[in-house]
Every structure is written in C-alpha cells, then in structure tokens.
Amino acid sequence: MSLMSEIQALRDEFQALARRAPSVNGNEDPAAASQEPLAERVSEPHDVETLLKEVNATLDEFAEELDRFPRLTALAALGVGLAAGVVIGRQLR
Numbered sequence: 001m002s003l004m005s006e007i008q009a010l011r012d013e014f015q016a017l018a019r020r021a022p023s024v025n026g027n028e029d030p031a032a033a034s035q036e037p038l039a040e041r042v043s044e045p046h047d048v049e050t051l052l053k054e055v056n057a058t059l060d061e062f063a064e065e066l067d068r069f070p071r072l073t074a075l076a077a078l079g080v081g082l083a084a085g086v087v088i089g090r091q092l093r
Contacts, residue, residue: 047087047091059076059080
C-alpha cells in the first residue's frame with residue numbers, strides 16, 4: 001500500500017467517523033452542526049497564555065527525552081510554533 005493510498009484510507013475513515021459522531025448538543029440538528037465551522041463549535045476559548053502554560057508543562061515533563069533526541073526537540077519546536085500560529089490566527093479573526 002502506498003503512502004497516498006494510506007492517507008486516502010485514513011481520510012475516508014475520519015470522514016465516516018465524523019458523519020457518525022453525535023452532535024455536541026443532543027437536541028441540535030446534525031446537518032446544521034456539520035455546516036458550522038469546527039472552530040465555532042469548540043466550547044473552550046483559545047488563548048495564547050493557556051497554550052504556553054500547557055506547552056511549558058509538557059516540555060518540562062519530557063525534558064530528559066528532548067535532551068537525548070535532538071530531532072524530537074526540533075519536532076516539538078515545530079509543533080509549538082504551528083499551535084501558536086493557529087491560536088494567534090484565530091484570535092486575529
């Protein structure tokens with residue numbers, strides 16, 4: 001199985017799960033919930049301070065592993081940057 005076919009299979013699986021998932025609110029119409037953007041359905045607000053606190057706690061927890069594996073450190077930095085970009089982008093909308 002090639003990488004592209006695996007990605008397509010996972011995409012199909014995620015879409016099937018999303019169609020079967022119950023709505024956030026029990027009395028909400030599933031068709032209306034699927035048309036609403038996911039960011040609007042999230043109940044917790046995203047703020048940079050909360051994100052950075054959680055990131056710092058997580059990085060502290062894995063500090064020993066990050067010291068031993070430089071590639072893991074680079075991936076963690078990339079992930080933190082992407083997450084911060086998403087949170088800041090949502091705040092600027």
